[in-house]
Amino acid sequence: MTSVDEVKPVARRAAGPSPRTAHGPAGAAGPTAGRRVRSRRSGRWWTPWLFLAPALILFLYFKFIPMASALTMSFQDVQPYLGNRWVGGENYATVLSSDGFREAAWHTLVLAVGQTAGSMLLGLTLALLMEGQGRRISFVRSAAFLPVVVPIAVVAELWRIMYHPTEEGMLNSVLGLVGLGPSGFINDPDSSMVSIMLTGIWRGAPYDMMIFLAGLAGVDRGLYEAAKVDGASRLQRIRHVAVPGLRAVLSILFVLAAIRGLRVFTEVFLLTNGGPDGSTEVVMTVIYKLGLEQNRLGVAAAGAVLLFLATLVLTVSVHLFRRRGNA
Amino acid sequence: MSAPNETALGLTESRGVAGRVLKAVTYLLVLLVFAGPLLALLVGAFNHVKDPTQLSIVPNDPTLENFTVAFDQNVLTYLLNSFFVVGFGLLLQVAVSVLAGYALARKRFRGMSFAFVAILATLMLPEEILAIPLSVVLSDLPVIHVNLIGSLAGMIVPVGAWAFSILVMTEFMKEVPRELEEAARIDGAGDLRIFAQIILPMCRPALGVIGVFGFTMIWDQYLLPLLVATDSSSYTLPLALRTLRVDPLVTPGVVMAASLLALLPSIIVFLLFQRSFVHGLSSGALKG
Numbered sequence: 001m002t003s004v005d006e007v008k009p010v011a012r013r014a015a016g017p018s019p020r021t022a023h024g025p026a027g028a029a030g031p032t033a034g035r036r037v038r039s040r041r042s043g044r045w046w047t048p049w050l051f052l053a054p055a056l057i058l059f060l061y062f063k064f065i066p067m068a069s070a071l072t073m074s075f076q077d078v079q080p081y082l083g084n085r086w087v088g089g090e091n092y093a094t095v096l097s098s099d100g101f102r103e104a105a106w107h108t109l110v111l112a113v114g115q116t117a118g119s120m121l122l123g124l125t126l127a128l129l130m131e132g133q134g135r136r137i138s139f140v141r142s143a144a145f146l147p148v149v150v151p152i153a154v155v156a157e158l159w160r161i162m163y164h165p166t167e168e169g170m171l172n173s174v175l176g177l178v179g180l181g182p183s184g185f186i187n188d189p190d191s192s193m194v195s196i197m198l199t200g201i202w203r204g205a206p207y208d209m210m211i212f213l214a215g216l217a218g219v220d221r222g223l224y225e226a227a228k229v230d231g232a233s234r235l236q237r238i239r240h241v242a243v244p245g246l247r248a249v250l251s252i253l254f255v256l257a258a259i260r261g262l263r264v265f266t267e268v269f270l271l272t273n274g275g276p277d278g279s280t281e282v283v284m285t286v287i288y289k290l291g292l293e294q295n296r297l298g299v300a301a302a303g304a305v306l307l308f309l310a311t312l313v314l315t316v317s318v319h320l321f322r323r324r325g326n327a
Numbered sequence: 328m329s330a331p332n333e334t335a336l337g338l339t340e341s342r343g344v345a346g347r348v349l350k351a352v353t354y355l356l357v358l359l360v361f362a363g364p365l366l367a368l369l370v371g372a373f374n375h376v377k378d379p380t381q382l383s384i385v386p387n388d389p390t391l392e393n394f395t396v397a398f399d400q401n402v403l404t405y406l407l408n409s410f411f412v413v414g415f416g417l418l419l420q421v422a423v424s425v426l427a428g429y430a431l432a433r434k435r436f437r438g439m440s441f442a443f444v445a446i447l448a449t450l451m452l453p454e455e456i457l458a459i460p461l462s463v464v465l466s467d468l469p470v471i472h473v474n475l476i477g478s479l480a481g482m483i484v485p486v487g488a489w490a491f492s493i494l495v496m497t498e499f500m501k502e503v504p505r506e507l508e509e510a511a512r513i514d515g516a517g518d519l520r521i522f523a524q525i526i527l528p529m530c531r532p533a534l535g536v537i538g539v540f541g542f543t544m545i546w547d548q549y550l551l552p553l554l555v556a557t558d559s560s561s562y563t564l565p566l567a568l569r570t571l572r573v574d575p576l577v578t579p580g581v582v583m584a585a586s587l588l589a590l591l592p593s594i595i596v597f598l599l600f601q602r603s604f605v606h607g608l609s610s611g612a613l614k615g
Contacts, residue, residue: 045437048434048439049430051427051429051522052431052442054422054487055426058484058488062484062488063457064449066463066464067457069460069464070459073459140358143358143361144361146594149604151546151589151590153549153565154368154565154590158367158368162364206361210608214605214608216334263453263456266549287458287459304458311456312451
C-alpha cells in the first residue's frame with residue numbers, strides 16, 4: 001500500500017501540463033503529431049518509472065541481487081564471519097566431479113523427461129476425450145482439474161499416505177484388485193523414481209489438459225467437418241487436423257514443463273528427500289542439502305548457477321527451434 | 328449441415344449405446360483417477376480407523392477427533408499464518424502489478440524495453456534456483472539491513488512482484504480505448520486519477536485473473552517459507568504438514584485432517600473463480 005503513497009506527488013505534477021483541446025483521435029493517428037502530444041501529456045519522464053518502481057525494487061532485491069550473489073558465491077569459499085575467499089572455479093570443479101551431483105543431474109533429467117512426456121500425453125488424451133459442451137462434461141473437466149490447485153505440500157503428503165507400502169495401503173489394495181503388487185512405491189529404490197513421476201503426472205496432466213483444450217477451441221470447426229466429408233477416421237482427424245492446430249501450444253507446454261521439471265524440489269523433498277539409497281536425489285535436493293544443511297554455500301551456489309544455465313540453454317534453444325520452424 | 332459442437336474425437340456426440348457406455352466409463356475413470364485421491368483425503372480426515380492409510384470409500388464411524396488433535400498441535404496457528412501471508416502477499420502483489428502494468432501498457436518512455444526485459448528475465452529466476460543466495464539476502468537485505476528470516480514478512484515481500492501478474496495486467500490495460508484516457512486528460516485528470524478511475528475499473532476481469540493466480544501461487548509456496556521460517560511459530564500450514572508427519576505421536580489421520588484444511592481454501596477459491604482461472608490459463612499460456 002505504500003506504493004500508492006509513493007506515486008501521489010506524480011499525479012499533482014502530471015496534472016500540470018495545460019490540457020490540449022486541439023487533438024482528437026484523428027490528430028493522434030498521425031505518427032509525428034501523436035508522439036508530440038504523447039510526450040507533452042505524459043508528464044515528467046520519470047512518471048512511468050514511479051509506477052514501475054515497486055515492481056523493479058522488489059525484483060532487484062529478491063531476483064537480481066540473489067542471482068548476482070549466486071554468481072559471486074559460486075567462485076568463493078563462503079565463510080560467515082571469517083570473510084569470503086576467492087577460489088576461482090574450484091566450486092564448479094567440486095560439483096562437476098562429484099558422483100552424487102552427476103547422479104542427481106541424471107535423476108533430474110529422467111524425472112523431467114518422464115513427467116513432461118507423461119503429463120503432455122495424458123493431458124492431450126484427456127483434452128481430446130473431454131472436448132465439447134454440456135453440463136456433465138464440464139463437471140468432469142472441473143473435477144479433473146482439481147489436482148492443479150492442490151498445494152504441492154498437500155499433494156506430497158496425500159500421495160505419501162496412498163503409497164503406504166503394506167498390502168493394506170491404499171494404492172496397494174487397488175493393485176491387489178487387479179492381481180498385482182504389493183509395491184514398495186517410494187520406499188523401494190526400484191520404484192521410487194516412477195512413483196514420484198506418477199505423482200507429478202497426476203498434478204501436471206490436468207494443467208496440460210486445460211491448455212490443450214484452449215488450443216483445441218482455436219481449431220476451425222469446419223476442418224473437422226471437411227475431414228469427415230472426405231471420409232477421415234477419428235484417428236486421422238486427430239493426427240491431421242487437431243494436432244497440427246496445437247503446434248504452438250505444444251512447444252509452450254514443453255518449455256514450461258521441462259523448466260518446471262529441471263527445478264523440481266518440493267515433491268521430492270517431501271516424498272522421499274532423495275531416498276531410499278539416494279535413488280531419487282535430484283539437483284535441487286542436493287543443492288538444498290549442501291547449502292542449508294552442510295552450509296557449503298559456495299558449492300551449492302555453483303550447483304544453482306549450473307541449474308540456471310541448463311534452464312537458460314533449454315529455453316533459448318526451444319525459442320530458436322520455434323523461430324526456424326515458423327520461417 | 329453445420330455442427331458448431333464438432334470436436335476432434337467426436338466422443339461427445341456419440342449417440343449409440345456403445346458410445347454412451349464408453350463415454351460413461353471414460354468419465355468415471357477420469358473422476359476416479361483425478362478426484363479420487365482428494366476424496367480419499369476427505370474420507371481419511373474424518374475416519375476413525377486405526378490405520379487410515381487403508382482405502383475406504385465411506386468413513387466407517389466418522390469422527391472429528393483428527394481435527395481436535397490437529398488443533399492441539401497448533402494447526403490453527405499455522406492456518407492463521409498462512410492466511411496472513413496470503414492476504415498481505417496478494418494485496419501487495421496486486422498493487423504492484425496494476426501499477427507496473429499501467430506504466431507498461433499506457434506509457435511510452437525511454438528505457439521501456441529495458442524494464443520489460445528485466446521483468447521477463449525474472450521468469451528465468453525461480454526461487455528454487457535462487458534458494459541459497461536468497462536465504463543469505465533475506466537475512467540481511469542490502470542497503471537497508473533488515474533481517475526477514477523468521478518473520479512472516481519474509482514470506483510476503485518476496486512474492487510481492489510476480490512477472491506473470493504484471494504481464495497479464497499489461498495485456499489487459501492495453502485494451503482500454505485511448506479515447507477514454509484522452510477525454511479525461513482534456514478534463515485535466517492526472518496520471519493517478521486516470522489510473523484509478525478509468526483504467527483500473529475497466530480491468531476488473533484481469534483483477535480476477537491475477538487475484539486467483541496470485542492466491543494459488545502464494546498458497547502453494549513451500550520453499551520460501553522453508554527458507555524463512557526458523558521455528559514453528561512462523562510456520563505456514565503447508566510447511567507444518569511435514570513436521571506433523573514426522574512426529575511419532577501424530578497419526579496419518581491427523582496429517583490428513585491438516586492437509587484437508589490446507590487444501591480447502593484453494594479448492595474454494597478455484598470453484599468460486601473458475602471462470603477467471605480458466606480464462607487466465609488459456610490466454611496467458613497461448614500468448615506465450
